[in-house]
Amino acid sequence: MIDLSQIPRFTGHALERDGHTCRIQGPRCQGRATEVDHIQPGDNHDPNNLQAVCTPCHATKTGKENAARLNASRPRRRREPEPHPGILRPDEMQSRRSQGVAGDPL
Numbered sequence: 001m002i003d004l005s006q007i008p009r010f011t012g013h014a015l016e017r018d019g020h021t022c023r024i025q026g027p028r029c030q031g032r033a034t035e036v037d038h039i040q041p042g043d044n045h046d047p048n049n050l051q052a053v054c055t056p057c058h059a060t061k062t063g064k065e066n067a068a069r070l071n072a073s074r075p076r077r078r079r080e081p082e083p084h085p086g087i088l089r090p091d092e093m094q095s096r097r098s099q100g101v102a103g104d105p106l
C-alpha cells in the first residue's frame with residue numbers, strides 16, 4: 001500500500017534539490033521543471049529515484065515507458081518463425097562448400 005501522504009514531501013524535495021531544472025533535457029525541453037519523474041518506473045518514491053522534469057520531457061518518458069510495458073505484456077508468439085526452406089544457414093553453407101557439392105554457385 002502506498003502512503004500517499006509521503007509523495008508530496010518527496011516530490012517537493014526533488015524539485016528543490018534539482019533547482020526546478022529539468023534533468024532530462026529532451027528535444028522539447030522547457031528547462032524549468034514543474035513535475036517529478038520516477039527514474040525507474042514504479043512505486044519507489046525514494047528521493048534517489050526521483051528527478052525534476054518539465055512537462056514535455058515527462059510526457060515523452062512516460063509514453064516510452066508505457067509503450068515498453070505494453071510490449072512486454074503482449075503475448076508472445078507460440079512458435080518461432082521458421083526460416084524459409086530455401087535459405088541455407090551459415091553452417092550448412094560451410095559444409096556444402098567443404099564437400100564440394102557439384103553445381104554449388106558459391
Ligand SMILES: [Zn+2]
Pocket residue numbers: 022023024025026028029030031053054055056057058
Ligand atoms: Zn525537460
